[in-house]
Amino acid sequence: MGSSTAVSHRTQAQRFAAFKDALRERSLKSTSQRDDIARVFFANDQHISVEELYREVKRVNPRVGYATVYRTVRLLRECGLAAERHFHDGEARFENVEEEHHHDHLICERCGRIVEFANDAIERLQEQIAARLGFVITRHKMELYGLCAECRSGRTPHAAAKRESRVSRT
Amino acid sequence: MGSSTAVSHRTQAQRFAAFKDALRERSLKSTSQRDDIARVFFANDQHISVEELYREVKRVNPRVGYATVYRTVRLLRECGLAAERHFHDGEARFENVEEEHHHDHLICERCGRIVEFANDAIERLQEQIAARLGFVITRHKMELYGLCAECRSGRTPHAAAKRESRVSRT
DNA sequence: ACTGGATTGAAAGTGATTCTCATTTTCGTG
DNA sequence: CACGAAAATGAGAATCACTTTCAATCCAGT
Incomplete structure (x- = not known):
């Protein structure tokens, strides 16, 4: 029958490093907001909505704004580190991207x-x-x-x- | 290899009759707006957006409001006569439902x-x-x-x- | 440290869709 | 056919998820 296999090949730290590299490559600046949002995103291995991510990040750094979470999530998507999904509950959800395979x-x-x-x-x-x-x-x-x-x-x-x-x- | 087959089994008139029956079954009222919207919807055998449907209906009956088109489309969906689709252009599209088979x-x-x-x-x-x-x-x-x-x-x-x-x- | 361009947050703006509510219409009953 | 309650309508306000604006702030290369 079907076999279940874990496929998270990159650790959180590796993903975070990849994010920092991507920023450098694009000559974008490293900011505490971006770092905090990315860290929370990489730590969460689920299908997280922007709303949820925003709330999680708020606990780490209450000064981040909604817009920045949206902007950072878009950035993560553009860097190929996040994938956007639209299920049927109205809001977009993002998940960590593994280089390996689509699912x-x-x-x-x-x-x-x-x-x-x-x-x-x-x-x-x-x-x-x-x-x-x-x-x-x-x-x-x-x-x-x-x-x-x-x-x-x-x-x-x-x-x-x-x-x-x-x-x-x- | 693959064969293409037309599958529109019900005529526009039959679909319209089915709509009228559905209204009666649910003790909903027949109104000229509903009739006009449904007729235009059944006449269009494509994936139509509410915006497009609204514009088409306006040409037949300029007094219909946006809200009524939305309401009627929802009604058609609830009656199983329309299927809602979300492709990636932001707006919902509706298509005629054929009893036969999903696609x-x-x-x-x-x-x-x-x-x-x-x-x-x-x-x-x-x-x-x-x-x-x-x-x-x-x-x-x-x-x-x-x-x-x-x-x-x-x-x-x-x-x-x-x-x-x-x-x-x- | 300086400084100019990038980034941020708050709030305003969008675009699609839904709701509100005063007015109009339908339809079963007398 | 006329009534009248209940349903439906339309215009605009509201909502929801998301994006943009812009003045204030921050980063990074000199």
Whole structure:
């Protein structure tokens, strides 16, 4: 059956260093706000919204403004360190990017739990379909919505608390 | 290889009748606004935005308000006659729902052309993956973004004009 | 340390969508 | 057909997530 494998290859510190390098490369300045926001982002291995990130950062450094969190998150995206996702709750969520491989999401509609997965067979089929219709794919988005085992079993829904941070390679 | 088949099984008139039936079932009132909006929606076999729908309806009946178009589109969605889609241009688009089968989208990032397709093999794989992770799928979303043959060949991009309204069954 | 351009925060601005509420319309009943 | 309650409408205000503005502040190269 499917095997679950952890795939966080870079440590927080390595990611943070990559961020600092990216700033230098682009001749952008290092500021305490950027550092704090990036650190909190890298420490959080989940699908975090800007709102959530803002609140977390506030606890570390109460002087940061909302706009700066947005700006920094955009910066992280442009540096290839964050990936933006739009699930169906209206707000964008960001996740750490691992150089390795793209993945998709399985979302529990009851408790909000998000499980990541990757499947090569599906990716190959997508390429085939696109090719038949004359397209070359540059990126894709696949989200499966449903109910997780726990929610179906009627046990206490755990308020999206236990978000998975592993990719299941199937 | 893949075969393309037209799948619009209900005529505009049949869809309109279904709408009127749905209103009656829910003891909602028939109004000229609702009728006009629904008629325009059913006549348009593409992925229309509320803005576009509003403009079209205005030409038929200039007294309809923006809010009513939004309300009616929501109603159509609730009646199962319209499906809401969120591609990456910020605004929601609605399409006619055919009872038959769900489909996914292939979107050209250059000209905006949207091609629909359906693929059972992928759907089966999705079910398998979800099952392995303990989920039961209720719905999904799959969008492939890329470049269509025409845009890659460098010919004049046709400003999203020729939107496809056929589902390619692959 | 100096200094000019980058960065920041607060608040105003956006764009899509929803809500409010006074006015109008529909439709079952008399 | 006329009533009248309940529903629907439209104009504009409100909301929500996000971006921009701009004066004040901060960083980094000299």
